[in-house]
Amino acid sequence: MPPAPAPPPFTRRRFLGLGGLGLGAAMLAGCSSPAAAPPPAPTPGEDLWRRFAGTTINFISENTAPTAAIAANLGPFAELTGVTVDIVTLELQSLVQRVALDMAGGQAQYDVVYADPYQVLAPYRKGLVDLRTLVDDPQYPPLDQPVEDFIPTQLRAAGTFGTDGALYALPYDAPTMIWQYRIDVFEKYRDRMARDLGFDPAPGPDSTWEQYHRTAAWINEHVSEVPYGTGHQAKQHDSLMCDFSNVLWSYGGDYFADGAGVGLTGSDDPGPCLLASEEAVEAAEFYNDLVGIAHPGSRGWDWDGVGAALRAGEVAMAPNWHEYAAANEEALPGLIGYAPMPRGPVRSANIYGGTGIGISATSEGARLGAAWLFVHWATSQATQLSNLESSVGGGTPTRRSVYEMPEVEAATSRPSDLPNMLTADAVTAAWEPDRIGLRPKIPMWNECDTAVFTELSRMLAGRQSPRAAMERSANRIDQIVSRGWVA
Known part of the structure; x- marks a missing residue:
């Protein structure tokens, strides 16, 4: 990332000074999420994973390890759902600018968003879908493990804001x-x-x-x-x-x-x-x-x-x-x-520098449904294990159940096929309430x-x-x- 000898050029004041974009940002920060058109209902007996086959969605992410792993292995998701995912990776400041512009414009270019808690979720949470409306919806496949399987501190820090009860993102990475x-x-x-x-x-x-x-x-x-x-x-x-x-x-x-x-x-x-x-x-x-x-x-x-x-x-x-x-x-x-x-x-x-992924509230119809299938899949137990095993990325699991898998527990000691797991004892201690920053x-x-x-x-x-x-x-x-x- 480049040095920043002065406040970045896309500060809040400049954003709010960009005419219509400024008005959009102010409205976005102060109002509830727009009502997006829902996806079409599934037909009886339809495979819930393939409801949106043929749909293309866009995922914007910081250039992180789990995204590198997912980008290198999208075949399983495409085969499961028939959905195409185009991934854009940027350094964080550029991502924040893109997301702000996209949300202010009112029409989603990016359906799935790497929602950094500090620079995206906190200021733009009203432009993200409350995932509670999707987690238990019987029109979608159930989660392989419940939301409570996510590490609790990470679920709150990376997925929520305030006391409104909304869940804006599911924990996706956990750099510490x-x-x-x-x-x-x-x-x-x-x-x-x-x-x-x-x-x-x-x-x-x-x-x-x-x-x-x-x-x-x-x-x-x-x-x-x-x-x-x-x-x-x-x-x-x-x-x-x-x-x-x-x-x-x-x-x-x-x-x-x-x-x-x-x-x-x-x-x-x-x-x-x-x-x-x-x-x-x-x-x-x-x-x-x-x-x-x-x-x-x-x-x-x-x-x-x-x-x-x-x-x-x-x-x-x-x-x-x-x-x-x-x-x-x-x-x-x-x-x-x-x-x-x-x-x-x-x-x-x-x-703690962890981030969740969420869905833009301007995404609608089949793209909204396909975006939820991707968020579900990308944060699932199986995908987190696959990311750990990836030769191009990895990240660290955000689900407790992944750490309990025998192959993951074995990898915490050398020789290890999952080298990020060598830090497991250190980060587990670091995530304790009296140590996490x-x-x-x-x-x-x-x-x-x-x-x-x-x-x-x-x-x-x-x-x-x-x-x-x-x-x-x-x-x-x-x-x-x-x-x-x-x-």
Whole structure:
């Protein structure tokens, strides 16, 4: 993804300033979903999977691992349903722009939508179908496993907003940031590091961020196999907000009061920003010091950059999304380990980046019905297992029943045919309520995110103090939130 030195060109203000499109966005944010024409009813005895044979639908997605796997293996869905699926994959910001324009236009170009909770679901939820109306409809095939089979936290975070009871998306992917480290480096130097540092440096449930910092500094000085102890995704980009948030929450800081509730349930009015708190300032001071001893490339890396650096032997450890495990195993088989994030003074926090897929409320008729068949199939137990086995993608299951399959349980240990499952212990711990990190699910989060990573970038460049970065971020977020979403 490209750097974002200023708020992105397609901000809310610009969107609301684009004449008719602005009016469409305001109406979309404030009104209920339009009543779409329903699909034709099935005939008696009709195969419910083939009701819409001959229909073509469009799926717009971020370029993610599960979508890569599905795009490479659409044959089973086409054979099952007779439906053709055209898939468009984009980086997230471009996807958000396309979806906003499509919904404001009132005629669906995209039937199935990768509904990022923060940049799509929260601001545009009124333009998504409430999937409750389809889940139990006897005119469709029943789900192979009930909705309750989805991991509960992910179902709420990626599929719902507020207390209206609507289900806007089914959990589709579950990237979560965890601690990734070179097993061989820690095995070789563990005893020596322990003697010099006075603690066991091996990643574990009691490891702290202070110990992580001291271990990284020790590796910088004493280890020849890798040039730097740690690397970070500290580019002026969404990745910087993600990387910092793990530290922020671990120090007891947060973006808003009831941060867990705002992240899980969502809110149109989250209240004053808390980034100017002493806990947040302390977290920023620590993060500034940590990036200061990290690989100097960190300030130009997003998640792809730090992932490549770990695989290339440039760093001994790094926080990153767990779904890089498959690439790690290909480049350095057996040499990368996985653990939950270190603890701060308050807790360990692991940012969750999962997303669901939903259906545009402007999709109608046979396309609406075919879109639901695809959402049903793409999030099913069988498809999630197939994605895990894919040679081109994978993702991580969002259904509990998939983790209980014998072949999936066996793959959590090496040798593994499903390398993303090597992270299972780490991510399962990371998804526990006291460890999961949930950014604010608010309609205006895109602008708030930009404010945070812009001010953090200025801090890392030495252009302002950590306290100033937090105070400026809080002030900018308060201004953004006070404007609200509907003009």
